Amino acid sequence: MSGADGCIFCAIASGQGSAPIIDSDERTVAFLDINPATRGHALVIPRAHWRDLLEIDEEDLAASIAAARRLARRMQETIKPDGVNVLNSCGRAAWQTVFHFHLHVVPRYQDDPLELPWRPTPGDSEEIARVASELRGGS
Numbered sequence: 001m002s003g004a005d006g007c008i009f010c011a012i013a014s015g016q017g018s019a020p021i022i023d024s025d026e027r028t029v030a031f032l033d034i035n036p037a038t039r040g041h042a043l044v045i046p047r048a049h050w051r052d053l054l055e056i057d058e059e060d061l062a063a064s065i066a067a068a069r070r071l072a073r074r075m076q077e078t079i080k081p082d083g084v085n086v087l088n089s090c091g092r093a094a095w096q097t098v099f100h101f102h103l104h105v106v107p108r109y110q111d112d113p114l115e116l117p118w119r120p121t122p123g124d125s126e127e128i129a130r131v132a133s134e135l136r137g138g139s
Helices: 008-014 057-076 125-136
Strands: 021-024 028-032 043-047 081-087 102-107
Touching: 008 028, 008 043, 021 057, 028 057, 043 057, 057 081, 057 102
Parallel strands: none
Antiparallel strands: 021 028, 028 043, 043 102, 081 102
16 A cells, blocks of 8 residues: 555655654554653554554554564563553544554553543343354354
8 A cells, every 4th residue: 555645654654754763664663652641652553554453454464563562572671661552443433533554552650640441340241142143243
């Protein structure tokens, strides 16, 4: 895929946009987020433009997750967070704001202000079974 006109992440991947790049390889670029959730919050993007998780090809998806793991390991060795979240948003309803596939690699610290966006509570077992059947291809 070629770069999308006006895509800030395509500009960063091609070297035409400005970002604090912290890692790159032939398929991916990682850089610090300019609106960090925590100290060291980074983004991993494929160099090729893919809109989201549903569009990205297998090779770039695999390269992106490998780069995210490489970066998480580097974070553990250097800035020493207590944990790491790897997040992807796919679609506006899921909070995607830049429509170029990306993974957030968010170092977590015991005293950071982040919280789960939902409160885990037991679900309706019958509804869970119905959804499971739908997802398996049943009726």
